[in-house]
Amino acid sequence: MPGVPPASFGYFGPEGTFTHQALLTLPAAKTGEAIPFATVGACLDAVRAGEVTAGLVPIENSVEGGVSATLDNLTYGDPLLITREVLLPVQFCLFARRGTRLADVRRVLTHPHAAAQTRSWLSAHLPQAEITEAGSTAGAAAEVADPGSSYDAAVCARIAGELYRLDPLAVDIADNADAVTRFVLVSRPGPVPPPTGADKTTLVLFIRVDQSGALLEILEQLASRGVNLCRIESRPTKTTLGSYCFSVDAEGHIDDARLGEALMGLHRVCADVIFLGSYPRADGLEPNILPGTSNAAYADAAAWLARLRHPQA
């Protein structure tokens, strides 16, 4: 009898990226096949095409902020659903081919977020070097490992440098030693994972009319129901200069009464609301439920209104 086909997980690769490390922390990924993709877009398209069961991509960094490639693809591409998040502390090293000395390094290759997070170290220790931004940190390590490469060194994770058989020139070179990157596991639209009591909901909000108070009106829908935000950033709608939508992570689950009420309010006041998923928070932090905003308080209010409307029932 044919069994359930094993899950396969796409990730922003190649092997040795921070995304790959984040994937390996997921228990489900230990039994499934891990398939690398060279870009966030290629990984998400493979999920849409059903070539992989789910895909893991970076979405936010504690130092650099949002990952535009991911935020924009999830907003403007065909619908996908975030079902999990993973947090990974990131540390960076400088790796080169055997025999290269720090003083020899003229050209460095790395991912834009890695370049941004090691900027001070690089300008202090390699002030003359040209820094080029590549697809990924592990891709940069693979390129530097090629003896014919015009690049001398890569900024990447220690495991990437070791995997591609490079030598470390410097370790732990991040400007901020406590940097954390957040990744999301994305599937084709389907059932939303059940609430855990410590959940996050990701939305994209488009204002209806460009006028004073438009953002305030959006925030009021959330604040008045006791929904706290853990991320809000504006992204261009790509139509005209100065036109923005808001990418938002709210505390709570779509099944929570206060979040459901807030979503209905947003649906009424926004030109468009994209629901990208409700999923367990990786840090397990439970929301501070303000008085009058619990599921029980909303159920009690609904029952009270029903009695007012139908006193005889």
Ligand SMILES: O=C(O)C(=O)Cc1ccccc1
């Ligand atoms: O290039 C990588 O290794 C990635 O997974 C993207 C990334 C880059 C820098 C910090 C965190 C994630």
